[in-house]
Amino acid sequence: MVFLKIALGSLVRRKKRMISIGLLVFFGAVLIVFGQEFARSAKTAARRAIVENLTGDVLLYSADSKERPSALSWTTPLGNIKNIAKIREFLAGQVDVESFTAYAQNYAIIMVSGETGRPSQEKEIPFIFTAVEPQSYVKVFDNFEAKEGSFFGLEETGGSGTPGSSLSGGFERGIVVSDAQNKRYQEFYDVTLKVGDAITLLGLSEGGSVNAIKTVVRGIYTARSFENIYDYVNFMDIESYSSLYNFTGVDTSSLPPELLKGLSATSEDEIFGIGGEHGGASLSDGSAIDFSKLKTTELSGFSLVSVRLKDGVPLAGFMNKIEGEGASYGFKAVKWDEASGGFAKIASFLGLFIYGASGLVFLIVALIIMNTLIINILERTAEIGTIRAIGGSRGFIRLVFLTETLVLNGLSGLGGIAVSSVLVAVFSGRGISLPPVIARYLVGGGRLYMSFEPGLILQALLIIVVISVIATLYPLSVATRVTPLKAMSETMQ
Amino acid sequence: MFKPAQGKGWKSSMKIVELKNVKKTYMLGKTEVQALRGLSFSIERGDFAAIAGPSGSGKTTILNMVGCIDTPTEGDVAVEGEDVAVLPDKELTRFRLNKIGFIFQSFNLIPVLNVFENIEFPLLLKRDIGRKERQELIMHFIEEVGLEERIRNKPAELSGGQRQRVAIARALVTRPVIVLADEPTANLDSETGHMIVDLMKEINRNEKTTFIFSTHDRHIMEHAGRVINIRDGMLEERQ
Secondary structure: OOOHHHHHHHHHHOOHHHHHHHHHHHHHHHHHHHHHHHHHHHHHHHHHHHHHHHHHOEEEEEEOOOOOOOOOOHHHHOOOOOOOOHHHHHOOOOOOEEEEEEEEEEEEEEOOOOOOOEEEEEHEEEEEEEEEOHHHHHHHHEEEEEEOEEEEEOOOOOOOOOOOOOHHHHHHHOOOEEHHHHHHHHHOOOOOOOOOOEEEEEEEEEOEEEEEEEEEEEEEEEEOOOOOHHHOEEEEEEHHHHHOOOOEEEEEHHHHHHHHHOOOOHHHHHOOOOOOOOOOOOOOOOOOHHHHHOOEEOOOOOOOOEEEEOOOOOHHHHHHHHHHHHHHHHHEEEEOOOOOHHHHHHHHHHHHHHHHHHHHHHHHHHHHHHHHHHHHHHHHHHHHHHHHHHHHHHHHHHHHHHHHHHHHHHHHHHHHHHHHHHHHHHHHHHOOOHHHHHHHHOOOOOOOOOOOOOOHHHHHHHHHHHHHHHHHHHHHHHHOOOOOOOHHHOOOO | OOOOHOOOOOOOOEEEEEEEEEEEEEEEEOEEEEEEEEEEEEEEEOOEEEEEHHHHHOOOHHHHOOOOOOOOOOOEEEEEEOOOOOOOOHHHHHHHHHHHEEEEEOOOOOOOOOOHEEEHHHHHHHHOOOOOHHHHHHHHHHHHHOOOHOOOOHHHOOOOHHHHHHHHHHHHOOOOEEEEEOOOOOOOOOOHHHHHHHHHHHHHHHHHOOOEEEEHHHHHHHHOOOOEEEOOOOEEEEE
């Protein structure tokens, strides 16, 4: 073990220089372990925030849609999902599915009187909304804090309905308005909506007709996460939405042919000619429409279905499973990250940035180690020459210098890993307070709670060893080229 | 228990070193320097021989050839009957470890090892004797050079004379057939220098080890059994 004695002794003898290398390796190890833990925790938190607040694990959308869905689909409205009843049945039969909810994203106009209430001051204000089944929606997304009123009369966010349940009552029809949006209404339109306000909603249906419904403001909410998105987003219950956009819930195949003709009418004459002189709910032959013969169908108008999976269910496996079925049910599916509108990429980019920064630090560390070792070798040529002269092999010289590097870098690296581990432990309990803007885009807002991944320690150690060995290769070749002649010609330092 | 070198590896031939028409040329920048110009001589086993001459005469080059740390441009160098000029690096390293001891002008002790460890070092490289025998051997030579009180001291804590004693013990501990000393007294005051040469001579007498040392000090030369005078890379021998 004389090589170890010489290596350790030499490290101590040149301690100032070695400490500076050690500090760099220490910093590199901190960057690897803490930086990667930070990036990994941010990625995990971002995924959780996106899945729980924006997309679910998987997002289903109409097979007819050309655009892909995203958390910001208002800008690219998607086609309606047909066969929603079959899709519900299909999802309810999947053992991997925890919950799901169908919804749509659209625009409308709120017609409202000004604060003074005089008709002359009636105003039209824009209304961006998500039309939801309140009970199933709050089972999938947990992002609402009622400031006033409630989320469609549900007692608390979380609701009392069954997961993915169809409309079975249990909620109050109306709209729920974002508090931030409401403030903007005040700022730009001098209108403040209050819980209980009666309003008129105007919607432009696919057929081009303008519909209006009267409804009520049920709640004012603030978002717990992704305020930057939800500040602009309001909610409408799906029944109101169906009324507003003519999603009637009547199976058109059960309508009398004359009525179907009227529905596809292009002129007023055709429309008013349906009932002939009898008009009203009767046909041209004078017979009344038999409502008992009309078939109801599942309310449509949904453009998205968010699906939450049970804990531990592999996403890729579930995607493979449902993508094959999608064609027969008329849906396509995307994973949460593809549907997050770029939010998932922020955490991935952060991870890449930290990898890049770690790589850069270690490149610098490697160059400094290389440079310092070469200086050491030049200072120690007489010593190396002497060892070679008295019978030390090139292998022995290699062993001494490699040991020096590995001991120094190993100890410094372990120090860095230990400090990082303590920091991660502290921040896993306390959380890191990020600047609000970064927090909102990275993890939806709030503190970032770190978690510990032991595999990263092994990864960091492996990187340190590999970098040390690589950084030592060239100096070693210089050291082993020192001839015994140097013992005769050089003076020992 | 330590046994003197005489009993081991003693061959019938008395010539331990033989140089035949050795030439050495090397480049100093763009200038070709002829360090040795066709040198031939031999040294007998057990000799206490000095290679003398002014600076630049080629003394150290001769020691480098005999010590297997340099090779001639032309000619043959045989050490203990082995043509060392043709041996590959690995063989030369082993040859040096087993057959040759070095004493350097600047002592060249390993700075991070203490006296005991410095002397032990070549034995650890050889790895052919056990711990107990190794310790006995080291202690024998520490006593021989009179450093019993300094066993745990590092080189930096020793005087020049003491360092050279450690170097002598280190050179002898592997029981080499030849000890080469390159101006061993050059960095010592004259009194210490004489003491070191006396010590080397005593060991030569006791251990029957061949000593070849270079010097340009006339007083040191007087101690030598044989002096090989070199001038401009040529031999100028006198008994």
